[in-house]
Amino acid sequence: MSNFYLQARLSSNLIMKGLHYKSLRSFTTMECHRPTILNKKGIDILHSPWFNKGTAFSMTERDRLEVRGLLPPNIMTEQQQIDRFIYITITEADLKKLETNVSNGHSDTLALAKWRILNRLHDRNETMYYKILIGEIEEYAPIVYTPTVGLVCQKYSGLFRRPRGMYFSAADRGEMMSMVYNWPADQVDMIVVTDGSRILGLGDLGVQGIGISIGKLDLYVAAAGINPQRVLPVMIDVGTNNEALLKDPLCKYISLFQDLGLQQHRLEGEEYLSIIDEFMEAVFLRWPHVIVQFEDFQTKWASTLLQRYRNTYRMFNDDVQGTAGVAVAGLLGAVRAQEKMMIDFPKQNIVVAGAGSAGVGVLRAARRTMARMLGDSQAAYESARSQFWVLDANGLITEERTDIDHDVKPFARNTLDIKRRGLREGASLVEVSLAIKYRLSYCNQVQEVKPDVLLGLSAVGGLFSKEVLEAFKGSTSTRPAIFAMSNPTKNAECTPEEAFSIVGKNIIFASGSPFKNVDLGNGEIGYCNQGNNMYLFPGIGLGTLLSGARIISDGMLQAAAEWIRDITKVVAAAVIQEAIEEDLAEGYREMTTRELQRLNKEEILLHVENNMWKPDYPKLIYKDELSI
Numbered sequence: 131m132s133n134f135y136l137q138a139r140l141s142s143n144l145i146m147k148g149l150h151y152k153s154l155r156s157f158t159t160m161e162c163h164r165p166t167i168l169n170k171k172g173i174d175i176l177h178s179p180w181f182n183k184g185t186a187f188s189m190t191e192r193d194r195l196e197v198r199g200l201l202p203p204n205i206m207t208e209q210q211q212i213d214r215f216i217y218i219t220i221t222e223a224d225l226k227k228l229e230t231n232v233s234n235g236h237s238d239t240l241a242l243a244k245w246r247i248l249n250r251l252h253d254r255n256e257t258m259y260y261k262i263l264i265g266e267i268e269e270y271a272p273i274v275y276t277p278t279v280g281l282v283c284q285k286y287s288g289l290f291r292r293p294r295g296m297y298f299s300a301a302d303r304g305e306m307m308s309m310v311y312n313w314p315a316d317q318v319d320m321i322v323v324t325d326g327s328r329i330l331g332l333g334d335l336g337v338q339g340i341g342i343s344i345g346k347l348d349l350y351v352a353a354a355g356i357n358p359q360r361v362l363p364v365m366i367d368v369g370t371n372n373e374a375l376l377k378d379p380l381c382k383y384i385s386l387f388q389d390l391g392l393q394q395h396r397l398e399g400e401e402y403l404s405i406i407d408e409f410m411e412a413v414f415l416r417w418p419h420v421i422v423q424f425e426d427f428q429t430k431w432a433s434t435l436l437q438r439y440r441n442t443y444r445m446f447n448d449d450v451q452g453t454a455g456v457a458v459a460g461l462l463g464a465v466r467a468q469e470k471m472m473i474d475f476p477k478q479n480i481v482v483a484g485a486g487s488a489g490v491g492v493l494r495a496a497r498r499t500m501a502r503m504l505g506d507s508q509a510a511y512e513s514a515r516s517q518f519w520v521l522d523a524n525g526l527i528t529e530e531r532t533d534i535d536h537d538v539k540p541f542a543r544n545t546l547d548i549k550r551r552g553l554r555e556g557a558s559l560v561e562v563s564l565a566i567k568y569r570l571s572y573c574n575q576v577q578e579v580k581p582d583v584l585l586g587l588s589a590v591g592g593l594f595s596k597e598v599l600e601a602f603k604g605s606t607s608t609r610p611a612i613f614a615m616s617n618p619t620k621n622a623e624c625t626p627e628e629a630f631s632i633v634g635k636n637i638i639f640a641s642g643s644p645f646k647n648v649d650l651g652n653g654e655i656g657y658c659n660q661g662n663n664m665y666l667f668p669g670i671g672l673g674t675l676l677s678g679a680r681i682i683s684d685g686m687l688q689a690a691a692e693w694i695r696d697i698t699k700v701v702a703a704a705v706i707q708e709a710i711e712e713d714l715a716e717g718y719r720e721m722t723t724r725e726l727q728r729l730n731k732e733e734i735l736l737h738v739e740n741n742m743w744k745p746d747y748p749k750l751i752y753k754d755e756l757s758i
């Protein structure tokens with residue numbers, strides 16, 4: 131079982147373990163023991179996915195909450211409900227037919243059918259939905275998250291039945307401060323916001339991008355134990371440049387497939403920024419302690435918005451910062467797998483295909499990690515820079531480039547150096563993968579070196595073609611690493627089968643979307659690791675939330691990356707610890723700054739455990755009952 135799935139399962143088990151630490155428990159109320167106070171009764175409860183327990187309402191609760199007679203009389207246990215859902219709804223339904231018709235057990239139609247069934251449950255009973263998601267996370271994460279979520283976003287306008295989350299559009303300018311009060315929850319801990327401009331590797335999907343915010347927040351609940359009543363998916367609709375989603379004036383009366391978003395091109399420049407500014411002010415006005423995760427903003431805005439807000443608001447960009455943490459952890463893991471010392475990391479030759487928000491985030495973090503290992507001086511940063519070979523759609527990036535992006539500039543190869551190595555501006559991936567020759571200064575001989583790592587964040591499916599993989603073969607590394615990190619599945623730079631069969635059995639392979647391990651024959655298995663920011667963002671969010679840190683610092687992100695091999699709880703605890711050390715922690719709920727500062731490591735872990743939501747039906751109390 132991979133770490134992520136383990137992490138989701140443990141998130142619920144750990145809460146139980148927390149019960150044993152009786153003496154430490156007194157400092158915080160366990161999240162799962164809080165009763166839920168309602169201001170509704172009767173049928174309204176059954177229609178509310180937050181509070182509905184369906185057939186599991188006990189008879190006393192049915193009486194107290196005035197739902198007696200509104201449900202069939204047989205009271206079911208939670209487990210009976212789950213069994214019923216899994217065996218009757220999922221197994222018995224048409225899915226069975228679909229499954230047998232699909233040779234490898236997976237097809238878009240099947241995945242979408244499963245998503246629809248889960249989504250309907252999400253709409254009527256959230257507790258049960260998350261119980262099933264956590265219990266069967268390995269099976270259902272690829273449905274509610276990558277890769278199926280990509281397909282869901284592409285079809286969202288057609289799939290839309292009930293609203294989930296909030297929409298702020300360019301038409302809402304000046305209204306957002308009051309609109310935020312339309313959301314029914316007084317406390318929101320986590321917002322995931324997108325403008326739909328770069329959904330996975332699928333491009334501009336406009337308003338349909340809300341699906342990605344929903345999918346990410348599902349993982350916050352499943353893996354980080356964030357209470358589902360305190361998460362808010364958001365879509366900021368500033369229009370779309372995807373012509374297929376814009377109204378065709380000739381077809382406006384045949385609007386069956388009409389997109390649900392604003393029918394205009396994307397706002398740009400100051401107009402765009404003013405919308406995002408207004409949104410940020412509005413959500414932090416109503417929920418001053420919320421954390422905002424920016425997701426799938428096109429590169430041109432991702433880093434601008436990060437720089438604009440990161441020192442003022444509790445926010446981070448998952449594609450830039452979360453991906454960087456996961457990739458650096460993977461790169462360090464590759465060094466370990468080569469049975470080298472960590473200090474050898476700054477000697478790795480790393481080829482990165484893709485210089486967008488994700489690629490640049492990885493490059494900066496990997497360079498920073500190398501430089502720290504080399505002494506953190508200016509010279510260390512310079513030296514680290516020469517380990518990277520960055521290509522974009524126009525090939526190898528060198529100082530000869532004229533239209534080079536500010537963030538990419540530090541990674542442009544020196545022209546002279548490139549010539550000495552027999553390469554050139556715009557060299558192809560095959561050329562770069564073939565050899566990064568260098569001249570030995572003491573004898574003036576040319577030495578052939580092949581890259582140690584081939585890392586793709588290009589959104590171009592199949593970019594690591596047979597020719598590229600052939601060229602990379604025979605890498606000077608004992609365990610060359612191939613990270614095909616683009617999403618969803620069809621955008622992966624190569625499949626694990628291609629990588630293992632062409633480059634060899636000893637490679638280390640990771641992909642952004644899940645792939646099955648490869649049977650290499652003779653009982654050997656080629657492991658396909660998942661290199662996806664889903665390993666990091668739940669822990670970053672939970673740690674920031676519970677520390678009450680004012681902002682999310684580089685140090686907190688670094689701490690998260692260093693703990694990625696462990697579970698979210700540990701990632702969150704590392705983030706809290708760092709926030710305390712940087713004097714950023716301001717506390718959360720009953721836990722004040724001072725109390726936080728006094729906690730030892732074990733107590734911080736317990737604080738995290740106690741604050742993780744667990745998918746058990748809470749005791750429901752109608753608010754008037756409190757005064758009785």
Ligand SMILES: NC(=O)c1ccc[n+]([C@@H]2O[C@H](COP(=O)([O-])OP(=O)(O)OC[C@H]3O[C@@H](n4cnc5c(N)ncnc54)[C@H](O)[C@@H]3O)[C@@H](O)[C@H]2O)c1
Pocket residue numbers: 328329330331332428429448449453456483484485486487488489521522523524525587588589590593615616617618621641642643661662663664
């Ligand atoms: N695995 C993860 O956790 C993770 C995280 C973030 C993003 N991603 C994926 O990374 C991909 C890129 O995201 P982004 O925001 O950086 O997108 P982007 O569109 O901003 O960047 C894509 C980059 O790839 C370059 N590119 C295009 N064709 C190329 C080619 N033939 N050779 C080399 N480079 C080429 C482009 O010039 C650009 O620099 C997406 O598919 C996204 O799903 C994965």
Ligand SMILES: O=C(O)C[C@H](O)C(=O)O
Pocket residue numbers: 276329330331426448449616617642662663664
């Ligand atoms: O959403 C994912 O699966 C990872 C990442 O955030 C992406 O944009 O591809």
Ligand SMILES: [Mg+2]
Pocket residue numbers: 330425426448449
């Ligand atoms: Mg993303």
